[in-house]
Amino acid sequence: MKKILLSIFAISLVLVSCKNETSNEAKTVSENTEFNQLLKEYNEGKLKLNPINATYAGDNRFNDQFPNTISKEYKLATKDFYTNYKTKLENFKDDALTESQQMSKAVLDWDCDMALAQNSFKNDALMPINQMWTINLTMGQLASGSSAQPFKTVQDYENWLGRLNGFYSWMQTAIKNMRQGAKEGYVLPTSLIKKVIPQFKGLAKTKTTEHLFYSPINNFPDSFSADEKKGLTRKYTNMLDDKLIPIFNSMHTFLTTKYLQEGRKSSGISSIPNGMAYYRHAIKNYTTTNMSADEIHKLGLREVSRILAEMKKVKKEVRFKGTLKEFFNDVRGNQALMPYTTPKQIIDNFNTIHEKMKPQLEKLFGNKPKTPFVVKQTEKFREASASAEYNPGSLDGTRPGVFYTPIPDASKYNVFSDEALFLHEAIPGHHYQISLTQENQDLPDFRKTLWYSAYGEGWALYTENLGKELGLYTDPYQYFGMLGMEMHRAIRLVVDTGIHAKGWSREKAIQYSLDNEAESEASIISEIERYMANPGQALSYKIGQLKIRELRAKAKKQLGNKFDIREFHNQVLETGCIPLALLENKIDNWIASTK
Structure with missing residues (x-):
């Protein structure tokens, strides 16, 4: 995997601001x-x-x-x-x-x-x-x-x-x-x-x-x-x-x-x-890097190609005989994947996913938030144009974090990506990351409510890949759903830069998405228009995810049997939202001190 180019500005901050705490020359400062x-x-x-x-x-x-x-x-x-x-x-x-x-x-x-x-x-x-x-x-x-x-x-x-x-x-x-x-x-x-x-x-x-x-x-x-x-x-x-x-x-x-x-x-x-x-500002703001639009576009094309290969394996596993694009269409319209008739049934399914994974959370996370959590249907007045989202709880934990999911028509709601969606928007995605930050008494108040999308959305996308470790994705369609959601974020690298830097039309971006993922056409149109409304934000997910995955692989390789996944997750989460260069320096210091 090509190492993500980090912001020169942020790296300079690291070099002057975040010294290796294991250094013998470091002096104690009050x-x-x-x-x-x-x-x-x-x-x-x-x-x-x-x-x-x-x-x-x-x-x-x-x-x-x-x-x-x-x-x-x-x-x-x-x-x-x-x-x-x-x-x-x-x-x-x-x-x-x-x-x-x-x-x-x-x-x-x-x-x-x-x-x-x-x-x-x-x-x-x-x-x-x-x-x-x-x-x-x-x-x-x-x-x-x-x-x-x-x-x-x-x-x-x-x-x-x-x-x-x-x-x-x-x-x-x-x-x-x-x-x-x-x-x-x-x-x-x-x-x-x-x-x-x-x-x-x-x-x-x-x-x-x-x-x-x-x-x-x-x-x-x-x-x-x-x-x-x-x-x-x-x-x-x-x-x-x-x-x-x-x-x-x-x-x-x-x-x-x-x-x-x-x-x-x-x-x-x-x-x-x-x-x-x-x-250019939006890219730097949302990715916390100095990557160019062209670099990101090419990275997106590589990721799309890699994930397509994984999707073909699932198609083969479920014995679908047609092309991958035909498989996308089959998943989009598969009535067996639309089993519900009421919003409550859909909400209940998310709560069932939570119960299924609870026993495995202890293996991956030593710290868990105290702030409560609920799943709600997105309000009707904004549901038609909304995506699933997480709204944080209050700093004191008295108001719960909320995972909102739009359900315009329960009978047409496709469940194939619900396990990955829950991991991302709820647990251990945004709810863990944001609530643990808000509850951390060692952080100054201004850092408890900061939001850097590359870190926050990167973490949430990273957690989607934890499904098998958490006892999920036993159904190949749910695993395909995870691949679909990762593909969705890889496509974003291509279409966001395509629209805003390469002159792509709305229609070209929609068609590229239809050709490479199983989301419905209506959902894809909503997503493309989302990127049009907020340039650069869609880039943050994959850039952040790839950096966290890279840091995990580095720590595991260098620490060998000393590597503790619970402690790695704690190291990533404990400082709250920070630019990616600062996160990388922190993990490097942790690796050095653990050695």
Whole structure:
């Protein structure tokens, strides 16, 4: 396997920041209290800049706040914040910090650099809405009352009203910015606009008492008095009638007329102003490497070829006589793989998978999270365009982590990849990785909520390969499902770079996927449009997985019978999300010290 090229910038951080703890020349350094204070202030400042993130972390101090993140004032404040902390970091020399603090310094420096780079582009402000990733969808989740925003006290209800006022202002700015974006060439592809329109139609046309944002009123706690319920009902009705429904109507009208007319025919980000520079940033941001689009494209082609060979073995095992492409079509439409009629049956199946693997988890993991975990169906308002996903629990563990799975039609739900999907989104994938990070009292607070996709998604994809070790994949179709999901991520390397750097059309990317994987056409279309909406994010999975697999193979080879898989997993997980170069240096140090 070709060694993944790591970010020169990140490697330089490693060389100065993460010295081998086994070195005889290393001196003992006490914790620098001033540096710890800097980390606390940085975390506090980030929470104030991003109060929605604070809510998801279980910090309820900012639950009434929704800053206008696409305003010029916010962009300036963001630039000042990260520039200020880059300057403050220069006051702390590595030899005055502990090993752990050196790691935190390197991570904070990287965090600031990526935030400043992102802030330097116009994309977020002028294209603030898409069908899958943007804050309007998050607000819908919170409004349902079943997500991170609490609705337990009268003050909770008042806080949400305050947050909705901020959201209303954000929506006003979004329309204004999108008009300006259309003039400057910052506009979504037409196919994505068509997916956004139905989302806003539901919010614009639903009557008040049946509205998604009215949900908290239908679920008052029993402890509320009649007067409290009456007063809040009036306030929520006024908020919907006077502000939210009118602004949703305005957005829907704008999307269906002017914006749709201006939608671009191209699929890739390279066709917007400064688009290729943005894609280079996106690659670095999401993979934490300096790989080029061409390198990643070629790596993807190699991985697709390798996995196809494995898929042919499964086809032979189940005695399917046709071509591999015909086997894909057979799996897609195999009624035996669509055994359910209700969403509950599908949820129950995921819980059964969990019970089946529980006895084997002890063999691979010494540390397991305390935060509870549940499986839920994706909410109807966003289900049509959603993929399966994980939402973290709160920092204090009182709110569980949630594995959301979309089930638009239970009778057409194909189960062939459910075991791998559970490993990735739930256990020991995102739930283990994120919850163990949040529960780690040795990490500074700002690192407990960081998310570097190459590490986080790389870990989750790596865990899909643990299925046989966990007693799963005894059914060849489930093993094929795992190969299918890995193929899905390998294809992403090809089509994401194809779309954004090589001029591929949406249709060419869809056809390439149809030719090389067993996902349904509808699912593939949704996925390709996902990559169009968020350039580079899809690259992180395979890049991170390959690095972790490479590190495991290196440790096993060098340590021989001293290699402990439980300890290897602990080493990977204990530091939380970090750039891949820092992870590699950490594992190298562990190998050296274990020797």
